[in-house]
Amino acid sequence: MILRLDMASDVPIYQQIRNQIVLGIGTGALAPGESLPTVRQLAESTGVNSMTVNKAYALLKSEGYILIDRRNGAKVRPQPSDGVPGPELLHRLELLAAEAAAQGISRETFLSACRGAAEKMRAKGGN
Amino acid sequence: MILRLDMASDVPIYQQIRNQIVLGIGTGALAPGESLPTVRQLAESTGVNSMTVNKAYALLKSEGYILIDRRNGAKVRPQPSDGVPGPELLHRLELLAAEAAAQGISRETFLSACRGAAEKMRAKGGN
């Protein structure tokens, strides 16, 4: 699990960390129950302040992606809530579709890209 | 074309304006070539500082969604660049897919949501 952070990006570092870990969980690179590096480790290996890493972990915890155990550090949440996409996710998906449409990308090309993204994710059971 | 802005949101106002106009273009509510309100009009009708509206228009122009004509104001760009999704869009799509997967949303449910979003967009030709 290597994180690539862009210090010059306008997206905050703690968000980049959060995004990459979510990507790792989604793709299966980080298995459910797997331990994440400690705050200090990640801070050192990325050259980022530990409070910034702390903020990313706190965000992931509040979003329900990870659990923070006082003894063993952070772990990927084993059994995430199953079900339907939340309104916020649907909103962002619509915006993405609108951008594609406004750029002249055909509906089929867009859906093909969706399929490509979905196939990179870990397969859960028969899904 | 009515804009709904949430002053308490953590997404910047100029981004909200930009997003809603992109949504309008994508869904067809704003037709290619259609004139947008002037910066001053939009600023007045929304109660937002005109510098903020200006920033949104400049962003839309730099992204290629609109054309700014000094005489006629802003218009929806008639023939946007056709083709494939850019890397930035693909990146955001992957993050969305990862969030869905990490939340336990099945691949099929995710793709169904994608189809739902795509169908809200204007049909161009046979797509």
Place this chain on the structure above:
Amino acid sequence: MILRLDMASDVPIYQQIRNQIVLGIGTGALAPGESLPTVRQLAESTGVNSMTVNKAYALLKSEGYILIDRRNGAKVRPQPSDGVPGPELLHRLELLAAEAAAQGISRETFLSACRGAAEKMRAKGGN
């Protein structure tokens, strides 16, 4: 709205700030829609670091007690979600009742204290 913070307490400062503001909202000392001091103001007047105040405000925002407007700072949320107590609140209430019972406080005395606390809160309509 004066905050009294105990630097020697084991409850974190940002929590103390959060608690006192919640108390202010509950009792009506802070009216719905009323503006809170800015982060910097509160930091200065209390002698606390602004990041600590920031954390308290972020917590209050995430809990739905306040709204943060990029232009005007923080405001008490005008129309909080109405309804039933959440499970976390009920849990704490039970613990409180258990502590009282274990200390030999009679049920009636405990309920009397509850009534006393409730009567300090702002009256909403006929409640």
Place this chain on the structure above:
Amino acid sequence: MILRLDMASDVPIYQQIRNQIVLGIGTGALAPGESLPTVRQLAESTGVNSMTVNKAYALLKSEGYILIDRRNGAKVRPQPSDGVPGPELLHRLELLAAEAAAQGISRETFLSACRGAAEKMRAKGGN
């Protein structure tokens, strides 16, 4: 007396132990004079470090809920100090009431929840 501990919770484990024992005493599940398991037993049965259990017991003793006899281990204190709620308890009760009020919960609903919590406790005499 079964303890349910959540290692991922942000409330310290020794506090969780303390809380559950207080709940047991308050509800009557643990009768006055009843013996508690030894530190070592409780540590083994819960998989928690014995220092942590020790801390919980020391806290319960300092709060007056239990008595620690070197020969017979810990016992629920038979005759707890009778009387009025202490200031710390009142403080937490007020905060609870304020949170309820700030969330739009009516005074009557709050008091109803108080009654519900009180009725779960053991009845002492006619109370």
Place this chain on the structure above:
DNA sequence: GTGGTCTAGACCACA
């Protein structure tokens, strides 16, 4: 050892 908290001071984005 872990995460949680706090400071003092800085820079940036937004409006």
Place this chain on the structure above:
DNA sequence: GTGGTCTAGACCACG
């Protein structure tokens, strides 16, 4: 002007 982010280094509670 506002809040948001980040740093470097420190201390503490927990286990």
